[in-house]
Amino acid sequence: MKKDKVLLLIVCQFFILAGIFLIDTSVNGPAKEQAIGVLFTLLILITVMLIGMRIRTFLQLKQINKAIKRAVQGNLKTRLWTNPDHTLDDIIFSINELIEEAEEIQIQSLQSQQAREKILSGISHDLRTPLTSIIGYIDALKDGIAASETEKQAYLDIISRKSSRLKHLVDELFHMAKIDADEIHLEEEQLDFAEITRESLIAFLPDLKQEAIALHTTIPEKTCFIQADRLSLTRVIGNLLKNALYYGKEGKVLGVELTESANEYQLLIWDQGPGISDQDMPYVFDKMYRVDQSRNQWNKGSGLGLAIAKALVEKQHGKIWVESNPWTRTTFGFSLPKYDEKNLFKKQLRNH
Numbered sequence: 254m255k256k257d258k259v260l261l262l263i264v265c266q267f268f269i270l271a272g273i274f275l276i277d278t279s280v281n282g283p284a285k286e287q288a289i290g291v292l293f294t295l296l297i298l299i300t301v302m303l304i305g306m307r308i309r310t311f312l313q314l315k316q317i318n319k320a321i322k323r324a325v326q327g328n329l330k331t332r333l334w335t336n337p338d339h340t341l342d343d344i345i346f347s348i349n350e351l352i353e354e355a356e357e358i359q360i361q362s363l364q365s366q367q368a369r370e371k372i373l374s375g376i377s378h379d380l381r382t383p384l385t386s387i388i389g390y391i392d393a394l395k396d397g398i399a400a401s402e403t404e405k406q407a408y409l410d411i412i413s414r415k416s417s418r419l420k421h422l423v424d425e426l427f428h429m430a431k432i433d434a435d436e437i438h439l440e441e442e443q444l445d446f447a448e449i450t451r452e453s454l455i456a457f458l459p460d461l462k463q464e465a466i467a468l469h470t471t472i473p474e475k476t477c478f479i480q481a482d483r484l485s486l487t488r489v490i491g492n493l494l495k496n497a498l499y500y501g502k503e504g505k506v507l508g509v510e511l512t513e514s515a516n517e518y519q520l521l522i523w524d525q526g527p528g529i530s531d532q533d534m535p536y537v538f539d540k541m542y543r544v545d546q547s548r549n550q551w552n553k554g555s556g557l558g559l560a561i562a563k564a565l566v567e568k569q570h571g572k573i574w575v576e577s578n579p580w581t582r583t584t585f586g587f588s589l590p591k592y593d594e595k596n597l598f599k600k601q602l603r604n605h
């Protein structure tokens with residue numbers, strides 16, 4: 254209500270009345286009646302204008318009320334128009350903003366509901382498939398379909414493998430659900446990034462040897478202090494190493510580089526395998542996303558490893574990314590802030 258015309262007209266009315274009173278008491282002669290006549294006409298005109306404006310405002314308020322009711326009933330495409338006199342512009346803009354925000358929230362909640370449904374159907378498929386197969390093999394064993402001892406052993410091996418896959422999936426799902434619900438407690442402390450990277454690598458040496466994969470490492474000898482949660486850090490490195498080893502094994506090279514910038518350390522884990530196409534790139538960190546299902550049929554992953562890594566890195570104020578040039582270099586990298594005693598102390602104080 255930038256220009257309050259009503260107030261202006263009321264002030265005019267007041268001045269006209271004051272004018273009439275003054276003329277009536279202090280002026281005599283024919284001019285007096287003429288002046289009072291003019292002022293009265295003005296007064297009537299202003300009053301008519303005021304009544305007109307009141308009716309217009311009343312109609313506009315009715316319109317606003319109708320639009321709000323429409324929005325409340327779910328029609329969030331509703332928008333209000335301003336009137337030529339602009340008296341209610343501020344209110345109309347604010348209501349439009351509110352309706353726009355409500356529309357955005359509605360779209361987001363719809364999208365997250367669709368994403369949840371997709372994840373749920375993915376989970377149920379991933380649980381049902383190995384379970385059906387386990388039940389099938391157990392029934393076959395029960396019915397004595399496996400003739401020889403070797404065949405029985407083969408069935409048992411399949412059951413054991415599929416059960417392990419199920420356990421892995423359930424563990425990952427449980428971990429992801431805990432992260433989503435913010436129930437993971439991260440014990441941030443001073444850690445040597447270089448040492449933890451070396452420790453994580455050691456666990457993969459037998460697999461590297463078995464697959465005849467060459468290891469290229471650039472890890473500084475000096476300590477590289479970061480502030481992070483030990484378990485989560487080990488998990489992130491492990492997930493990325495496992496992926497490079499699984500999906501990049503055909504490239505026969507695994508690279509691990511730890512680099513330093515002003516405020517953070519970056520760990521790059523790369524391979525020279527088939528990589529990830531541009532179409533898949535935006536989704537690799539999504540829950541349950543697996544690239545090219547047919548190519549990866551041998552893959553027994555849950556599609557949660559990268560989603561978990563991303564959530565854990567971001568919870569520790571870091572960033573995670575991927576770059577892929579198929580058969581040349583596919584790099585998964587993440588950065589974590591350098592150890593800063595003051596910052597850590599402040600954070601610990603906040604947590605207690």
Ligand code: ATP
Nearest residue numbers: 496497500528542543544554555556557558559560
């Ligand atoms: P999990 O890690 O839970 O056992 P997963 O490996 O299938 O299962 P992610 O680690 O989230 O799940 O990886 C998602 C997908 O990204 C993988 O299925 C794979 O297709 C692709 N991917 C990941 N790392 C690489 C890589 N280094 N090269 C090529 N593709 C990769």
Ligand code: MG
Nearest residue numbers: 496554558559
């Ligand atoms: Mg994985």
